[in-house]
Amino acid sequence: MPPAPTVVGDGPQKVLALHGWFGSATGWGPLPDLVDGDRYRYAFVDYRGYGARRGETGEYSLAEISRDALAAVDALGWSSFAVLGHSMGGSAMQRVLLDGGGRVTGLIGVSPVPSTGVPFDEASWQLFSGAAEKREARYAIIDMTTGGRLSSTWIDRMVSASLEDSDPEAFGAYLEAWAHTDFAAEVAGNPTPVLAVVGQHDPALGAAVMEQTFLQQYPNASLEVLANAGHYAMFETPVALLTSIERFLDQL
Secondary structure (H helix, E strand, O other): OOOOOEEEOOOOEEEEEEOOOOOOOOOOOOHHHHOOOOOEEEEEEOOOOEHHHOOOOOOOOHHHHHHHHHHHHHHHOOOOEEEEEEOHHHHHHHHHHHHOOOOEEEEEEEOOOOOOOOOOOHHHHHHHHHHHOOHHHHHHHHHHHOOOOOOHHHHHHHHHHHHHOEOHHHHHHHHHHHHHOOOHHHHOOOOOOEEEEEEOOOOOOOHHHHHHOHHHHOOOEEEEEEOOOOOOHHHHOHHHHHHHHHHHHOOO
């Protein structure tokens, strides 16, 4: 049995939270501490090879993340729920939508990877594929995706947390999963409400990418751009992000 997810709050509105490539169930910055537990109930899960599941092997695929996440909410007794996904988790949340049998009430993607995967040029692929083993590559990626404008102290801490909370083998395999898995044809036209929230300073997964993917694929999708944020809005602008999330959830 995998470890139980970290549950925050006991409110009626349930949210399954899927972390990003550099994240973990505990890698959401101040966001969990800001949750209104009387209104919402969040389940923060780890993927195989991350956090409380370090050392747990698997195929490290989006399909596996979906199966494990649905098993986690089944164990909690949740019959319906929204899904919050950051970065890689934004791709995985769409797999949960497809696999969940109508149980997903809405999707909130924070700088989410689209269902098309992500194209890379050769130099970028070398950088990202080296990040499983190289601390300096992880630093460069976080610095780049937050607009090259943030404290080196904070970036160092993000890198350290990432290294501590992920197995290199899993980390490397998940890159292939989120970058090269394309299931766009399966989500096209899905009527589920979707919110994509991106940072103004994210050059990788910003507004233009959302307009070409999520907003084209989901007829009930909307886009919000957070000022003064890059790829890690839960750290950079947590209150603004939470406000956007709550506004969306309250409309479901």
